[in-house]
Amino acid sequence: MALSRLQVVLLGAILPLLFFSPAEAGEVGVNYGRVANDLPEPASVVQLLKRNGITMVRLYDTNPKVLTALANTGIKVVVMLPNENLAVAAADPSYALQWARSNVAAYYPATKIHAVDVGNEVFDSRPDLTPQLVPAMTNVQAALAKLGLDAAVKVSTPIAFTAVKDTFPPSSGRFREDIAQSVMKPMLDFLQRTDSYLLVNPYPFFAYADHPDKISLDYALGNPNPGVRDDNTGLMYYSLLDAMLDATYFAMDKLTESLNIRQPIGRRFTRVQAYVTESGWPSGGKRKHGKLQHSGGMSLEAGDGSQAASVANAQAYNNNLINRVLSGKTGTPHRPNADMHVYIFALFNENQKGEGPDDIEANFGLFYPNMQKVYEFDFHGGGALTESWCVANASVGDAWLQAALDYACGHGADCSAIQPGAPCFEPNTKVAHASYAFNSYYQRNGKANGTCDFAGAAYIVYDEPAGKCDPNASWCVANEAVGDARLQAALDYACSHGADCSAIQPGGTCFEPNTKVAHASYAFNSYYQRNGRARGTCDFAGAASVVYQRPKYGNCVLPSKAWIQLEETTAKSEGYAAI
Ligand SMILES: *[C@@H]1O[C@H](CO)[C@@H](O)[C@H](O)[C@H]1NC(C)=O
Ligand SMILES: *[C@@H]1O[C@H](CO)[C@@H](O)[C@H](O)[C@H]1NC(C)=O
Ligand SMILES: *[C@@H]1O[C@H](CO)[C@@H](O)[C@H](O)[C@H]1NC(C)=O
Numbered sequence: 001m002a003l004s005r006l007q008v009v010l011l012g013a014i015l016p017l018l019f020f021s022p023a024e025a026g027e028v029g030v031n032y033g034r035v036a037n038d039l040p041e042p043a044s045v046v047q048l049l050k051r052n053g054i055t056m057v058r059l060y061d062t063n064p065k066v067l068t069a070l071a072n073t074g075i076k077v078v079v080m081l082p083n084e085n086l087a088v089a090a091a092d093p094s095y096a097l098q099w100a101r102s103n104v105a106a107y108y109p110a111t112k113i114h115a116v117d118v119g120n121e122v123f124d125s126r127p128d129l130t131p132q133l134v135p136a137m138t139n140v141q142a143a144l145a146k147l148g149l150d151a152a153v154k155v156s157t158p159i160a161f162t163a164v165k166d167t168f169p170p171s172s173g174r175f176r177e178d179i180a181q182s183v184m185k186p187m188l189d190f191l192q193r194t195d196s197y198l199l200v201n202p203y204p205f206f207a208y209a210d211h212p213d214k215i216s217l218d219y220a221l222g223n224p225n226p227g228v229r230d231d232n233t234g235l236m237y238y239s240l241l242d243a244m245l246d247a248t249y250f251a252m253d254k255l256t257e258s259l260n261i262r263q264p265i266g267r268r269f270t271r272v273q274a275y276v277t278e279s280g281w282p283s284g285g286k287r288k289h290g291k292l293q294h295s296g297g298m299s300l301e302a303g304d305g306s307q308a309a310s311v312a313n314a315q316a317y318n319n320n321l322i323n324r325v326l327s328g329k330t331g332t333p334h335r336p337n338a339d340m341h342v343y344i345f346a347l348f349n350e351n352q353k354g355e356g357p358d359d360i361e362a363n364f365g366l367f368y369p370n371m372q373k374v375y376e377f378d379f380h381g382g383g384a385l386t387e388s389w390c391v392a393n394a395s396v397g398d399a400w401l402q403a404a405l406d407y408a409c410g411h412g413a414d415c416s417a418i419q420p421g422a423p424c425f426e427p428n429t430k431v432a433h434a435s436y437a438f439n440s441y442y443q444r445n446g447k448a449n450g451t452c453d454f455a456g457a458a459y460i461v462y463d464e465p466a467g468k469c470d471p472n473a474s475w476c477v478a479n480e481a482v483g484d485a486r487l488q489a490a491l492d493y494a495c496s497h498g499a500d501c502s503a504i505q506p507g508g509t510c511f512e513p514n515t516k517v518a519h520a521s522y523a524f525n526s527y528y529q530r531n532g533r534a535r536g537t538c539d540f541a542g543a544a545s546v547v548y549q550r551p552k553y554g555n556c557v558l559p560s561k562a563w564i565q566l567e568e569t570t571a572k573s574e575g576y577a578a579i
Contacts, residue, residue, distance in 0.1 A: 026330035026340040028322050028379060029056025029076070030366065031278055032066070036350040038369040042069040045347070048371050049075060053379040058277060058343045060120065062103035071110040078277075078343075079103060080117040081140060083126045089118070089139055090132035096139035097146060105147045113153055116140055117277070121160040121201065123179060130179065133157060134186045141194055156191060158199040158277035161244060164251050167207075169230035170237065170334065173247030174254050185255050188269045198252070201278035201345075202244035205317070209287065209305020215240065221281075221313060222320035223462070235333040241279065241321070246334040248274045273338050280345035281317035282309040283374050285360035309360045315375035318344055318366065322379060349374065388460050389468065390442035390452035392434035401434040404454035408434075413441035417471035423548070424469035434458075436469060473560040476528035476538035477551050478520035487520040490540035499526040503556075510556035518553035520544075525551075525558045 032045065039045070046069045049057060058078040059066060070077055081089060081099060089096045104113050118137045122129050141155040163179060166172040175184045191198055208220035218225035222239045229236050230243075237243045252269045286306045321342060324330075330340035346364045354361025367373055392401055409415035417424040418433045438458045445451040452460045478487055495501035503510040504519045524544045531537040538546050551558050 025328050026325040026342065027056055027076075028054075028325045029058060029078075029341075029343045030054055030347045031058045031060075031280075031343050031345045033060055033346045033348070033350050033353070034063070034066075035353045036348065036369060038351055039348055040369065040371055042066045044371070046070055046073060046075070048367070049073075049347075055379075056341075056343065057347075058117070067107045067111050067113075070112075071107065074112060077111055077113045078115040078117055079113055080120060081136070083119045083122060083129060086119045086122070086126070086129050086136045087132050090136035093139045093142060096136070097143040100140060100143035100147055100149070104144065104153060105149060108149060108153070115154045115156065116144070117199065118155060118157045120158055122157065123163055123176075123183075124160045130183060133183060134190060137187070137190060141190070150194070154196040155194065156196045156199045157187070158201050161200060161202045161248075163200075164244075164247050167244060167247040169232055170235070170243045170246035171230050171232040171250050173250040175251045180251075180255060184251075188252060188255060188272055191272045192269055196272075197341075198248070198272050198274045199277040200245070200248055200274050202241060202248075202276060203279060203281075204240040204244065205281045205308065206305070207240060207244070209308055212305060212308065217308065217313070220308075221316045222324065223316060224460075230333075233334070237333060239320075239324075241276075242332045245274055245276070245338075245340075246332045249332065249334050249338075273335075276340065276342040278343060278345040279321065280364045281314040282360040282363040283311045283314035283349075283365075285309050285354075285358050285363040288355045288359045288361070306360065309363065311375050314364075315377065319377050322377060326379075388447060388462050389465055390435075390438045390458050391461055391465050392431045392438055392458055393456070394431045396457045398430045400455070400457050401430045404457040405430070405434045405437050407454065408437040408441040411441065412444055413437045414444070415440070417469065423471045423473075427467070432467065432469075435465065435467075439468070470560060473550070474533055474546050474548050475551055475558050475560060476521075476524045476544050477547055477558075478517045478524055479543055479545055480517045482543045484516045486541070486543050487516045490543040491516070491520045491523050493540065494520075494523040494527040497527065498530055499523045500530070501526070510553070512556070513554040515553075518556065521551065521553060522556065522558060529559060 030049070040048070042063070042065045045066075050073060054075070056076040056078075057070070058080075060080050061082055062079045067077070067079070081103075085095075085099065089099060100116075104116060107113060118140050119126070119129065119133060122133050137155050137157060141150060144150045144153050144155065161167075163176055163184070164173050165176055166174055174180065188198065190196070204220040204222075208215045208217065216225055217223075219228060219238070220240045222241060225238060227236045227238045228243065235246075237246070252272065252274075256269050287309070321344065325340055325342050331338050332340075344366065346366070348367050348369055349363055349365035351357055351362055351369070353359070356362070365374055366377060392404075394401075405415075415437050416422060418436050419425060424432075424436055434457065438452060438454060442452045442458075442460075452458050478490075480487075501523050502508055504522045505511060510518070510522050520543070524538060524540060528538045528544075528546075533546075538544050550560065
């Protein structure tokens with residue numbers, strides 16, 4: 001298609017806008033750890049990253065297969081000089097140069113390496129190497145400069161959050177005495193001089209797990225919560241991650257203050273930003289060791305926190321973090337203008353981490369090794385998967401609800417389904433009708449701030465309300481009259497053509513009642529919902545028909561929705577339970 005001159009001019013005007021990233025202030029990547037013997041080939045992993053919109057990846061080495069697979073993908077890559085090589089890199093600039101040449105320059109720019117981590121959590125995992133850390137960083141940076149790569153590839157080192165003490169309130173944060181003056185000060189000098197970043201690995205999970213009695217779970221997860229005040233500064237904190245980052249920023253401030261000569265502005269550390277190289281939440285497992293390893297050494301007592309390791313919590317934490325960064329809310333209360341780059345730990349569940357598969361350490365993955373998601377998440381931005389609903393608050397009374405209901409229905413809410421005779425008229429209560437109208441208004445306004453208030457008559461919930469009425473709901477059920485043989489044939493067809501039949505296997509939630517008609521209904525309905533209730537997907541040669549009242553077989557309730565829609569068909573393989 002030939003473009004007209006006008007179109008060319010318009011494209012010229014629009015393209016720069018399209019390529020300007022509004023999320024300039026933050027980007028989210030993943031940690032591609034490989035402490036496992038069952039992970040897919042790097043080439044498949046790179047496809048997985050691309051399918052899921054993951055634009056940054058951090059490695060724990062410079063594996064040639066991985067770096068080659070990442071070539072020409074546009075994915076930004078952080079590589080690591082492992083702790084084992086740190087002493088020699090510190091002692092020998094020519095080793096550092098050779099390392100940088102064969103592990104960075106050899107792949108750049110086809111593989112978009114943009115940072116080198118020199119060592120990993122050195123203070124904790126190899127304290128003996130602590131004195132060598134800054135010299136090694138200096139040599140690697142000098143080597144990159146020699147190769148002309150120092151502007152494109154930044155050098156830093158991830159530190160465990162145990163480097164920061166007195167983390168609450170955040171304003172009392174300071175670096176551990178044994179490293180503050182001897183290591184952190186020269187490191188921050190180096191980072192500031194080279195326009196690099198301080199890298200920290202804060203894990204609200206471990207802080208919460210040490211103090212489930214003192215820390216609210218919502219605050220740790222980044223869910224809406226009443227907030228925690230730092231009485232020294234008056235700053236309010238609504239996320240433990242923010243509090244941990246600010247403890248780090250305050251620790252940096254203290255180092256600046258502790259300099260005994262007056263520092264010109266350029267030598268203060270206020271220009272250095274703290275980025276998150278690792279953060280995440282386990283989806284299961286038990287806590288076996290390292291209880292205090294990540295938490296900043298906050299306590300010696302307390303429970304083991306294993307119960308907080310759950311799919312729901314991991315999903316909430318990681319989605320909150322991803323959505324927050326992608327929405328551009330990267331500042332912290334103390335550093336409101338700070339950028340925040342984050343790498344989620346980790347891409348996969350790694351079966352050789354920790355002490356066996358039921359160790360939480362082996363359960364931080366976003367994906368199982370077979371590349372299925374452990375839970376739903378979305379790196380594309382917009383937070384579409386953090387669903388929320390608006391519901392009426394019964395305690396404001398019917399008069400108030402009626403006024404708000406009138407307002408919503410008169411200002412864009414679709415109230416047709418709650419009229420007499422329409423599918424959501426029942427239950428005919430003020431609170432049910434108001435909830436329906438408020439939620440319609442809220443969803444139609446894109447869940448914008450302030451669109452679920454109605455002068456206090458409404459509030460937002462993050463679990464789908466039990467009584468929520470879907471005016472378009474329909475289900476597909478088996479027709480018993482066709483007989484067991486035809487039902488069985490249709491059942492086999494549905495299960496082998498995309499229906500999720502896991503729930504009707506022995507032990508599954510819908511195995512009982514163990515009848516042909518119940519099992520077939522389950523399978524037919526799954527097929528129907530997964531095909532978007534399209535015409536013709538509830539027939540099975542006359543063995544099935546559509547109903548508009550929710551069917552129930554014993555304790556088995558047929559879902560009225562398919563699984564969350566994914567753009568990638570490959571990710572749709574079974575394992576996604578219908579919801
Ligand atoms: C519901 O309204 C009552 C009375 O106005 C208020 O005290 C309460 O906090 C509200 N509940 C929610 C969840 O907003
Ligand atoms: C939403 O509104 C609340 C209360 O008015 C405010 O504190 C918050 O910053 C707003 N959020 C956004 C993203 O505008
Ligand atoms: C119900 O279906 C109609 C027609 O397809 C659509 O316009 C409407 O938005 C749907 N309502 C809901 C609540 O999904």
